[in-house]
Amino acid sequence: MSARPQLGITAAANSAALFLTYNQSSAEGALANVLNVLRQIPALEAEYRTQYPDADFHAVAAIGSGYWDRLSAHKRPAELAPFPALENGGNVAPFTPVDLLFHIRSERKDLNFQFASALSAQLGDAVELVEEVEGFRYLDSRDLTGFVDGTENPEGEHRIDVAVVGDEDRAFYGGSYIHIQRYVHNMTHWNRLQIKAQEDIMGRTKAENIEYAGADKALTAHTKRTSLKDSNGNSVEILRHSMPYGDLQACGLLFASYCRNNQNFRLMLESMVSGDGEGHTDHLLKYTRAVTGAAFFAPSVEGLAELGS
Numbered sequence: 001m002s003a004r005p006q007l008g009i010t011a012a013a014n015s016a017a018l019f020l021t022y023n024q025s026s027a028e029g030a031l032a033n034v035l036n037v038l039r040q041i042p043a044l045e046a047e048y049r050t051q052y053p054d055a056d057f058h059a060v061a062a063i064g065s066g067y068w069d070r071l072s073a074h075k076r077p078a079e080l081a082p083f084p085a086l087e088n089g090g091n092v093a094p095f096t097p098v099d100l101l102f103h104i105r106s107e108r109k110d111l112n113f114q115f116a117s118a119l120s121a122q123l124g125d126a127v128e129l130v131e132e133v134e135g136f137r138y139l140d141s142r143d144l145t146g147f148v149d150g151t152e153n154p155e156g157e158h159r160i161d162v163a164v165v166g167d168e169d170r171a172f173y174g175g176s177y178i179h180i181q182r183y184v185h186n187m188t189h190w191n192r193l194q195i196k197a198q199e200d201i202m203g204r205t206k207a208e209n210i211e212y213a214g215a216d217k218a219l220t221a222h223t224k225r226t227s228l229k230d231s232n233g234n235s236v237e238i239l240r241h242s243m244p245y246g247d248l249q250a251c252g253l254l255f256a257s258y259c260r261n262n263q264n265f266r267l268m269l270e271s272m273v274s275g276d277g278e279g280h281t282d283h284l285l286k287y288t289r290a291v292t293g294a295a296f297f298a299p300s301v302e303g304l305a306e307l308g309s
C-alpha cells in the first residue's frame, strides 16, 4: 500500500485555524518525547473526526527544514531547504528558525483549542512555543484587505497533483512542502486608497471578485507577480491555506502554502519581493509586511510513524 498524505494537506478550507510553531527544548528526553507525539498525531486527529463528525477537523504535523536531520538522520526529503529569506529595498521576507508546525483547523474554534491544549500538555517541556496564531474566516473567505483570497486555488483531484509528493521522491511519497509567513497589514494606509487603486494592486475587482483581463493587469499587481509559467509553459502552482488573523492592534494574513516541490513558493516569493528584473515588484507589499517565514515538510501518515528509525 502506498503512503497516505496527512488529511489536512488537501482538505477544503475551514472557518477556524490554529498555527502553532515550536522549537525543541534542551530538556532531557525532549527529542524522544517530540517523536512520540508526532507519531500519534494522525490517530488523535482520527479520534476527533469520529467524535465530532460535523467539525471537519484536521491536524497536520510538519517538521522544520533545520530540524529534520535530528528526527531522521538517514534520509531527507529531496528538496527540503531553509526558508528563502529575501530583501529588496523596503520589501522583506525574513526567516524565522522553527522546528515544528502544527496546523490545526476545523469548523469549531473550541475543538481547535482543546486539541492544541492536549498537544501542548503532551509535548510538555520538550518544546518551547514560538508562536500561536489563530486564523479565522472573514466574510466570504476574504483577506482583511477586503479581497476574496483563495479563488485561483487548485480544486478537486488537482489539489493532490499540486500539493502532494509523488513518484519523483519515492521515499517521501505522500508528503508535502509547507511554507508559512505571517504578514502584518497596514490597514490605515490600505484604507486610504480608492477602491480602484486597491483593485489595480490585486488585479481583481473587490466586491465581485472578477479577474482583470490580462492586458489590464499591471506588472506590479499581486496576481500578475504570482501567476508564473515554467519553461515548458505549464502553470507554477501552490495550494494556499492562508487565514486572516489578529485584533484591533495588529492584524494581517497568516500565509500558508502546500506544494509537492519546494521551488514553486520560492519562485513566487522572488517574483513578488525581488520582481521581474525590470523593477516590477508586488505593490501589495507596500501595504503589508512579512514578519516571520519558515519552511517545513509534512511527511505521509506512514512517514510520521517511521520518524526516528
Ligand code: HEM
Residues within 6 Å of the ligand: 143, 145, 147, 148, 149, 150, 151, 152, 153, 181, 183, 202, 204, 222, 223, 226, 227, 238, 253, 255, 265, 268, 269, 288
Ligand atoms: C492570489 C492575497 C501573499 C500567491 C491572491 C488573491 C488575493 C491574495 C486576494 C486573489 C484571489 C485568489 O486567487 O486567491 C494575498 C495577501 C497576501 C498574499 C493579502 C499577503 C499578505 C501571497 C504569497 C504568495 C501568494 C506570499 C506566494 C509566494 C498567490 C497566488 C495567487 C494569489 C499563486 C493566485 C494567482 C492567480 O493565479 O491569479 N492572493 N496573497 N500570495 N496569491 Fe496571494
